Amino acid sequence: MNLYQFLLQQIEKSPDKIYLRFKDQQITYASLYDRVNRMAAGLERVGIQEGDTVCLMLDNCPEYLDIWFALSSLGAVKVPLNVHLKGEGLRYILDHSDCKLIIAHPQYQAKILDKLPESLRGVKIVLAGADEQGQKLLSTQSNNACPVLEWQELTATDLQPQRTCAVRGQDVNSILYTSGTTGLPKGVMLSHHAYVNAGEAFAREMIGARPGDILFTNLPLFHVNAHTTTVLGSISVNATIALEKRFSASRFWQDIRYHQATMFNALGSMITILCKQPENEDDRDNPVRLAACAATPKEFWSYFEKRFDLRIVEGYGLTETAGFCMANPLQANRPPSIGRPLSYIEMQVVNDQGEKAAPGEVGEILIRSDQPHTLMEGYYKNPEATCEAMAGGWFHSGDRGYQDEEGYFYFVDRIKQCIRRRGENISSWEIEKVVNTHPKVLESAAVGVPSELGEEDVKIFVIVREGEQLSPEELLDWCQERMAYFMVPRYVEFTNAFPKTATERIQKFKLKEMGIGNAWDREKAGYVVKRD
Template identity: 40%
Template sequence: MIRQRVLDVPATARTLGSIARHKAEKNGDKIYLRFGKREISYRAFHEITNRLARGLQQLGVEAGQHVAFMMDNKPEQLLLYFAIGKMGAVSIPVNSAAKGDLFAYYLNQSDSVVLILDAGLIERYQAIEEQCPNITKVILLNEAGGAVDLSIGKDLRAEVYDYQALLDAPADDLPDDLARISDFAIMMYTSGTTGPSKGNMVPHGRLIGGAIDHVEIFGYQPDDVLYTCLPLFHGNALNTSAIPAFLADATFVLSPRFSASRFWDEIRENGVTAFSLLGAMVNFLWAQPESPRDKDNKVRLCMMVPVPDFAREFEKRYGVKVTSVYALSDYGFITFLSPAHPPAKWKSAGLPATGMTISIRDDEDNPLPPGVPGEICARCDVPWITSLGYYKMPEATVEANRNQWFHTGDRGYLDEDGYLYFVDRKKDAIRRRGENISSYEVEQIVLGHAAVEDAAAYAVRSEMSEDEVMVSVTLKHGATLDPADLIRYCAKNMAYFMVPRYVEILPELPRTMTEKVEKYKLKESAQARLNEIWDREAAGIVVNRHTN
């Protein structure tokens, strides 16, 4: 493994709480977090998270309990991760686009007892409160800052509090023994394919250990500025930018959301030296008109997942170095493509992470030789640097870890030098604009429509070479259905990014002898005649985060 910086992190500083205290003592008033005009130093970050943790304790929240929060990108989200971790509780980040049955599922499956959310999202919770009896406290955050008018929650069964009031608690340190490196710190949901989304139990050790790997392999220095516009309720923003910047004694810049037209201006304005891009984000930036200012930036490293064919041209155009990783919310970081790796390996996902072993296996779990694609499997001999399993899903945990290997559900191959090359996903998941979408969840919600008898959701490729959601449905006898009506139904009951773009009504779905839908047949047929299929964008129906 190629190392570019060796971190001196005490063995006692391997939890979110202990690392916050360690970095506050080391870096003091140096700016850690920047969000627009807001700046928070390392010392202030530690003190604020102490206050939040103690404020939650004063409300009766205890170690081991699960605290959900749902909000758009803002410093409070990152502060809550650390505060909840400090008190030995578990963070449940909820996608801010979730609504209806999906929102209720996250809260119930995670056993959350407290919900913290942007005040502007309260109607989302009011609509499902009767489905969520375990939520006893709702804490509202004023998106514009300042106090919240708590009367907006007067009709809730749960007790309602103001987030700002939590900050009145003392700022003194919490006891060290509330959290250990092996303790469950964060639940990250991943898309289900043969069932509902699974909650990945992420220990403190994985959060800190993965960040140490990032800093050492990519050589992040105290004068670096790491940037993300990806949502903090996803693992990428947290684990490739926010926490690595913290471990590197660097500055972390958080943006509300991705904008291709504003992206490079933000990079220049903040003096960014490293950032991460997912999926079609790269395509959108590449499609922007060339400008004399393209190389007018301080960026050293640009992480792309996956690495596109035009990565070399991207490097030349913007004057950056492309890096990559192969990682899963279900497990952790498996490989890193370092800037020091041979140029000939630029299309790979790099070499195994610390303590990681990779094996490519066939459908019978037999190992395959270099160059032959199969399922990517991994195992690690470093304690607590991978996920602990799926919450309340022991069978799925055992299945994923069969024969002492974690099975990723992805296909790839190793070359003769041990570099990993990603080929495709075995999992029946859809990835749209950086969002992982469970086809199962789309199907379950579509099946709730009164006219629908059966449904199959799957990915088709769009103009930007990324996944778009398509659904094929059959109708109940005598029923009729306008595709636009189905879209409106979906928009009310699922996150906006899950809402299908393409809808096709069929007399029947192709099935195997065991009654499983043959989605590959649907996909092949649809892809070949996509311009003939009903398309909500062509129909002029707009679905976004503001759609009611």
């Protein structure tokens, strides 16, 4: 079935139940039906049709889900934009995605218009939830480049959507752009069925969710994680979603108690940050029984469970697999394993010769499904990258790991030059592209170095042009204007030369081996990176 059919099926089971809690709002499943129909009619009225792509630059809010489900019912395609994107990275995705409509919160209007590609001149922009003053501001800044539609154009209607197309489960539902390793971001195409299947599998196989559960998340809706776990996992069992705008360590347990959440979804860096908060007498006084997590630091795993009186269920997944594709069994958690494949997934580790690795032997993790349309449909407008990623019928994860004698898998590191920082995949190539445009920079290389919060921090090695002087602060000022805040390097090290191969490729593994070293550290220096 398609995602909208799945939604209708769940609405019919419990129309009067609370489907979503957001701040002081409580929305029932029946209300969701009305909201989605109204949004679908509004989208049709502004010209959205089957196959059209719509870019969303929105913070977490109920309207985000209304728009997603409405687009799903029309056969249109959602393109979530990371709200921290800016500069050329934002321009590329807007252009590459062929979007027919942009829906954004007011605070993101300026950077969208600043980097709007020529190909999108004339594309309509809706300022979500903007008041009259906000609409006037957008009109002034647009310089007639794009028609500006009021939020009421999408919501103030009594019309019923026509829905003239027959949406199939295998049709593309969303395109999610992931950071490339040595090139531009790639648009992962996920089908309706991939979303539905992933949500149901997460709820059933990984966390054992029940109708009485309240699933909490403050992870961003522009990533696949919150989509398939908290949102669709909850809906699949007619449970309740508790949504917050963003993660706050100081407010986290207060939010949990306010919503009476029984489960939450987390990243490993969140576990570390929460463990480093001062201990309180009421730490165990919370309604949570289970946390679904990825990349949990093993040194904090047991401590976190005991301190907050809950269980962590560790798993592993990627955007290309529509979220979690393996998890530790509920009754057989084995820290620090990332678990076993879910029921529809096959996984194996292959060595450098392309042969299946022996137990304990480290190699690349490969993934495939025994059900069609449960992994990605490919990379949007990038058949070469799709063929490379799916060589031999297996998805090549780019991650190194191993399997033990009992079938549990373990993550070791990343093969590709991709830096993982607090849940974000960061392309070293994208960082270097920005740094190298600085007029005083001759060459640069970005690598990931260990972070005290788990995963990695970004370190940039820089060769300055002859006769020039460049301070770390000046370099980071340049970066802040041109990249998302989470991409801005923490460490800066100036050098005279890079280790290179005979073909002049930088040997980044040697730079990684140097670690943090004596690099300048912006956090110790008191340099503040501003969030957008």
